[in-house]
Amino acid sequence: MSEQQFNLDTVDHARTTPDTDLPWAELGLKENEFEDIKKILGRRPTAAELAMYSVMWSEHCSYKSSKVHLKQFGAKVTDEMKKDLMVGIGENAGVTDIGNGWAVTFKIESHNHPSYVEPYQGAATGVGGIVRDIISMGARPVAVMDPLRFGAIDHPDTQRVVHGVVAGVGGYGNSLGLPNIGGEVEFDACYQANPLVNALAVGVMRHEDIRLANASGVGNKVILFGARTGGDGIGGASVLASESFDDAKPSKRPAVQVGDPFAEKVLIECCLELFKDSVVEGIQDLGAAGISCATSELASNGDGGMHVDLTKVLLRDSTLTPGEILMSESQERMMAVVTPANMARFEEIMDKWDVEYSVLGEVTDSGRLVIEWDGEIIVDVDPKTVAHDGPTYERPYSRPAGQDATQADRFSESAAGRDRPAGAELGKAVVELMASPNLCSKEWVTDQYDRYVQGNTALSQPDDAGVVRVDEETGLGVALATDANPRYAYLDPYEGAKASLAEAYRNVATAGARPVAVSDCLNFGSPEDPDVMWQFAEAVRGLADGCMELGVPVTGGNVSLYNQTGGQAINPTPVVAMMGVMDDVTRRTPSGWAPTEDGNAIYLLGTTADELDGSEWARLKGHLGGRPPRVDLAQEKLLGDMLVNMSRDGMIDAAHDLSQGGLAAALADACLRFGVGARIGLGEVAERDGVDEFTLLFSESQGRAVCSVPRTEEVRFKDMCTARGYAFARIGVVDAVNDALDLQGVASVPLAELREAWSGTLPKYFG
The missing domain is CATH 3.90.650.10 (PurM-like C-terminal domain)
Structure with a gap:
């Protein structure tokens, strides 16, 4: 022809x-x-x-x-999970009833390959496409988010991709007049020729407008x-x-x-x-x-x-x-x-x-x-x-031949894992960690986005979740967080996916919102590779089981496959977007302590074990092996419920979840948020948990958060933890006078030094 x-x-x-x-x-x-x-x-x-x-x-x-x-x-969904779900999987986006006649629709999708070929337009049209999904449900778009993953920060091509993608996300979203309230920015060599540009949009409507x-x-x-x-x-x-x-x-x-x-x-x-x-x-x-x-x-x-x-x-x-x-x-x-x-x-x-x-x-x-x-x-x-x-394939899949060896390669048994800083060196380790590409300040990126346009943003980056007001009269609003830990998913895709779900759940709850719905963006390599297909099957099983245990339904999402180049797949990256409801956004909880909180008690919720496999500290030392931290979703649900109630009842002034970087990163973030120091004692809680001070600071055990508690609320705070049977420990106080993160008896890190290291990394590489 x-x-x-x-x-x-x-x-x-x-x-x-x-x-x-x-x-x-x-x-x-x-x-x-x-x-x-x-x-x-x-x-x-x-x-x-x-x-x-x-x-x-x-x-x-x-x-x-x-x-x-x-x-x-x-x-794997119960009637209880569906009670607020007005539109589920199969439409352009899911819709959830949030009360008072209001409904919220949100969805996350990928625009990965186009963003490598032409970074600006690939990222820009990713934002535009997800916003149109929200419009098509009858909703007014009110915010966007963007989980981004790039190749090695020092690779020459990363410059091209980062500059184009960030400009594209900001250029399109800013022109639409939509606040960008959160997301992620991560660097890893596995994304060198396959950056991940995932875009989320959220919209609001009255029930009758669906x-x-x-x-x-x-x-x-x-x-x-x-x-x-x-x-x-x-x-x-x-x-x-x-x-x-x-x-x-x-x-x-x-x-x-x-x-x-x-x-x-x-x-x-x-x-x-x-x-x-x-x-x-x-x-x-x-x-x-x-x-x-x-x-x-x-x-x-x-x-x-x-x-x-x-x-x-x-x-x-x-x-x-x-x-x-x-x-x-x-x-x-x-x-x-x-x-x-x-x-x-x-x-x-x-x-x-x-x-x-x-x-x-x-x-x-x-x-x-x-x-x-x-x-x-x-x-x-x-x-x-x-x-x-259309066609339906049951692709063959099998546990990778090297998976057992990978899991047997424990960080604690490696040379880098045995060389653990102690004493004054712990302070230097905290600074090194916070200057790393994945824990450093993302202000170079987020300052290119408008986070407050429309005037309804109650929280945004760098807080744990973005919060947007829906109803001016009542203060009703929603909180959103996106999370993934590809290193955990590489080590164990089932547990890694549950950990990503748990972190998103914890971040929303930390802000004071009740988690109610999930959208996911599942980024994996070629489905024609049985190893990749096993990773995918296990991750989906983990998310489905986890959502059922947490009682939060998946309302929709996206699958992005063939994320690989030359036969090399990315690390499995199941991104979880969690949405929560907040009755009054004026009660939202920021992730750092303010000067007005001077003298507040700092509490650690949860316990710490030696769980450094897949951690950010292990990444710094060039190690990826072992098993990811254990996730106890019953405990996560209990912790989330406590954090929501504590926020609503005025028991806490600030809260930050513990995830990548562990307690060290959470304390540093909380101090840097408003430039307020803290005095922290590590000895007693380390002894309680049977770990050394290094492990207490850098382990990434799940189900943990730090809270700033007014002295007048300490009794109520402790009573709630005791009644729920949740481990807690008073580890220090907010110190607005001494501009340092003071690890008492160990090391004192001036906030100026910490901020310089934390804020200098991205400008160093990208200008």
């Missing part, structure tokens, strides 16, 4: 030319998948159908390797509105995010989408007015797979079919073929289903906001998705076979 014949391939032509060669492999399909498509259609696909199936059956869109495992999130993505009602109009369709992003979902990078295959690096945040800002307000006036029956954002996704998913979720004239699509590149138009991932586009009676009002709103639109077709009762081009039918499919009934 010539290029011209391929571009104008019709259904009738396909029926009469069954032996035509088609470029199914170049579009990312496997041979068995191409044969399945022919069986479904009863003929060979047209060029446009091939394009549609290729993007919708891609790993990124169909979850064909992961959905057999993801079913656990639905299977919208779903379906096309129902025969005769209702199908309308594409927003930006015009161009050639950017073609193949992005089917190829770029669904294959490993391979330098020998430049075709695996197609164009990255190009974003326009100001167009998206107008689109947000336009959509919200459509919702307010109940103009649309169904709505879908156009992200991965573009028109292919929007038409097939709307039709599949509806109760009929759809007829579309593709020549009606407004283009900014007139040379695009029908297949390219279907695959284009041009940004800032939405598709709506509108009754004929509402068309006049729809057009008024479009004109008011100066948004372009075109009526592509209408809903039918045929049960088919039929697409025409220049009067000829080029697509005639059952939309369910495109959108929801």
Whole structure:
């Protein structure tokens, strides 16, 4: 078939030319998948159908390797867990009832590979895409977050990626007027050619404003509105995010989408007015797979079919073929289903906001998705076979051959692990730890983001969680935290995933919010590698079991596979986004002590064991082996409940969870937050827990937090801990006079020295 014949391939032509060669492999399909498509259609696909199936059956869109495992999130859920869940897995984003007629929708997704190819636009369009998911649920976006992971901080290419990604996240989010309230920034050589750019958005709405993505009602109009369709992003979902990078295959690096945040800002307000006036029956954002996704998913979720004239699509590149138009991932586009009676009002709103639109077709009762081009039918499919009934693979997986040896390689038994600082050297170790790339100040990044626009941000980075007010009258709000520990997940993906979940849960509770819902972004290597697939299966099992034990449902999320280059996979990185509800955001708890807290008692909640495997201290010493810290989710739930109650009842002025870097990092963070020192005694609690002072400071045992407690509240604080049977110890006092982290009898670290080390790392590398 010539290029011209391929571009104008019709259904009738396909029926009469069954032996035509088609470029199914170049579009990312496997041979068995191409044969399945022919069986479904009863003929060979047209060029446009091939394009549609290729993007919708891609790993990124169909979850064909992961959905057999993801079913656990639905299977391991109780009625109690679902009581506040208004919309669950399967829609653009989950929706949770937070009370007083308010609902919150939030979701996290990946834009990893595009952000390596073109860092600025890859990151920017990642933000834009997740925001449109929130809009499509009927919500007003109110905040974003961005967990970021880059290669080695001293690698030459890290400069290019970091500068581009951070500028892209900030440029798009700031232009939308959305506060960036949290996230992560981590450096590790395993992400050198595969940075992880995960983007989260959260939106609020009244219960009655919820919208779903379906096309129902025969005769209702199908309308594409927003930006015009161009050639950017073609193949992005089917190829770029669904294959490993391979330098020998430049075709695996197609164009990255190009974003326009100001167009998206107008689109947000336009959509919200459509919702307010109940103009649309169904709505879908156009992200991965573009028109292919929007038409097939709307039709599949509806109760009929759809007829579309593709020549009606407004283009900014007139040379695009029908297949390219279907695959284009041009940004800032939405598709709506509108009754004929509402068309006049729809057009008024479009004109008011100066948004372009075109009526592509209408809903039918045929049960088919039929697409025409220049009067000829080029697509005639059952939309369910495109959108929801794609291939399902039970990929083989097995425990890696070297996993036992990795777990046997304990840090404490290594040369670096046996060389433990003591005495005055402990102070130097704290400074060294806080200057490390993953524990240093991230202000170089976060200062490029607007954290307070809209005036509803109650907490943001560097606090443990971001907090946003939802209701001005009552102070009702939500807290969000994103967490992952890829080193733990590498050592034990089941326990590592639970640890990431526990940390996100703990961070939200530390801020004073009741954890209620989870969204996840599961970043792994190739599913065709049994070792990677074992990591994925174990991590999903850990998250599903953990959510059930904590009583918090997964409301949606994203799977990102093929994160590897040249056969080298990233460390398994299951990112957990936790959302919590706060009755009054004025009661939120910051993560550091303020000058007004001078003399407050500092308490450590929880106990410490020798758990340095996978720790930040072990990373500093170049070691990755052993087993991650043990996670006791019953204790985590108890700790979270106490922290929420303590915050609500005014028992604590500040609280910080213990995670990466252990007690040393938590104390340093708490002092640096507002520049207030502390006097800390380590001896008694170290003796209680049977560990030395080094271990007490640098172990990453879970289920722990430090709290600043007013003297007037100490009795109530201790009574609550005693009544709940939770270990606690008074380890020091807030000292606003002495500008130091004073480890009494051991070492005293001036805050000026600590701050210089902590704040100097990123500017040293990135300017």
